Amino acid sequence: MHEHIAEALSVPRLVRLSENVVLIRFETMKIYSALAAVRALLDAGIVHRGQTLLDSSSGIYAVSLALACHRYGMRCHIVASTTVDATVRAQLEVLGATVEQVPPSEDLRQDQDRRVARVQELLAERPDVHWMRQYHDRIHYLGYAEVAGLVTEELAGAGLGGRPLAVVGGVGSGASTGGLAGFLRRHDDSVRLVGVQPFGSVTFGSEAHSDPEAIIAGIGSAIEFGNVRHELYDRLHWIDFTHAMAGSVRLLREHAVFAGLSTGAAHLVGGWEAERDPARVHLVIAADTGHRYVERVFARHTEALDARGLAPVEIADPAGLVMPWSAMSWDRRTWQHGALTSSGAAR
Template sequence: MDQHIAEAIGRPDLIRLDDRLVCLRFETMKVVSALAAVRHLLDTGAVRRGDTLLDSSSGIYAYALALACHRHGMRCHIVGSTTVDHTLRTQLAVLGATLEQMEPCSDLKLDQKRRVERIHEILAAHPEYHWMRQYHDDIHYLGYRAIADRVREATGADGLTVVGGVGSGASTGALARYLREGPDGRAPSDVELVGVQPYGSVTFGAEHVSDPEIIIAGIGSSIPFGNVAHELYDTLHWISFAAALAGSVDLLRRHAVFAGLSTGAAYLAARHERERAPERTALFIAADTGHRYVDTVFARHTEAAPLAALTPQDIQNQGELTLPWSRMHWNRTPTATAVGRASIDSGSASWRSTS
């Protein structure tokens, strides 16, 4: 029996949708990483019960960290994006979390920059606060080991292609890392990792191509993230809002899975990878439910293109990126620089954690 609701929320469902197509469905995925990270900090003495944990969030991580703090008797302080909605604001308030929400801003990069600046201001005034650094500390990988064990048990792992939004790198990167270790930690498993990115994200060099609709929050970034391990990824898909919308609508219509926009993008990519390699099983990550996207995505279901009309453009480098969908072999290249683009941030290595 679970001791706290966060443990139940963080436990995903494994659903076989079709032959060699599996959905790893979360209610709220980042609860997994937040719970494990806070538990690790407590166990190692880095924080104590009653301390304040601080971070920036566009929404999902704010809820996850508030739940983890509630579970472990911590205080929670969130610097929130303009995208934090009324429902989440209300939940955070009742859970006892402090939310500072940025003023409305149409520029995601400026919104992220302002949030980071505010984090530093808070730390200067309250050096006793612990900054969780969800985008820069690979302590957030820890919670996915148990998920990888469950996936291995259900699928066997060999001949498995994991597909999901890159985001901070924690979910897809951690799953691939733990799955590749094999069941005994010695015999590597045949696991390929496919990362999904929005246009405009700097993480794998697409900042020069903009999406006329929106950047899909949660799977990309307009600022460098320190805990993305580029060398874990075999293939990348850049998927536009319109294509992801079509994926989300088809996933609900065909398989009755109600999930978010990043899931629609991952579903598209997973279907394509399965068709390219019929001998492999494709598992894609559904990071959250579709409730936040009712008005912006599902209410527009009549606009959704049929999936048969959507095919990725295979490219050799980021200079060839084109909407609505591009695909490129990454070949586990350690950095974005090695694939022919300028360094996104010469200091990003200093953000990496040894935990």
């Protein structure tokens, strides 16, 4: 029996979608990250019970941090993206969090710049608060050790433990995909990591491409994130909103899984990769439910493209990116000052 709802909500369910595609479906994935981070900070004496924890979020992390604060007797202050809807905001406020939401923005960069600026103002005004730095502090990797153990156990129980594995998911802050793959690689370095990005994200060099609706995807960034370790990724896919929407609608229609837009993008990518590497099990990350995408995605399901007919353009370098879907072999290389370094070991 769980002592708090946060622990119960954090537990994912693994669902087999095809012979070599498994979905790991979370209620809210970043609860693992938030719980482990707050617990580590308390144990180290860096924060104390009753102190205010501060961070910026587009939704998933905000709820996760609010739940972790509720669990450990902390206060919570969120600088929220324009994409945080009334349902999420009400939930945060009832949980005891104070919420500031930036004004509506035309693009991802403006939204994130405003949030970063407000966080800096609050830190100057309130020296008693602790900034969680979900985008930059490696403490947010810690929680995914438990997820890696669960994945290993469940795949083995399903008779899939002896097969090579690939993790497929939205990059976002970098902690979830990087943390999960990193802990899995402690036992098997051949685990592949396939990252998914929206166009317009600076993280893997697509900032010159504009996809206005990508602001709701929550898988990219207009600013550099210190928690993204580029050298962990074997493959990268860049997906526009219409393709991510196609993946989300197909996942619900064919498998009855109601999940967010980043999951739709990962589902589309995971299926494409799995067809080309049938011996490998592809673990697709479903980071949250689809509730905040009802109006923008699921209510428009009749407009969705047929995901079965979609395919990426294969490129050799981010400079060759082509919308609406591009893919390349990243080969665990680093990304410095907008340029790739030499390739890592072949896998």
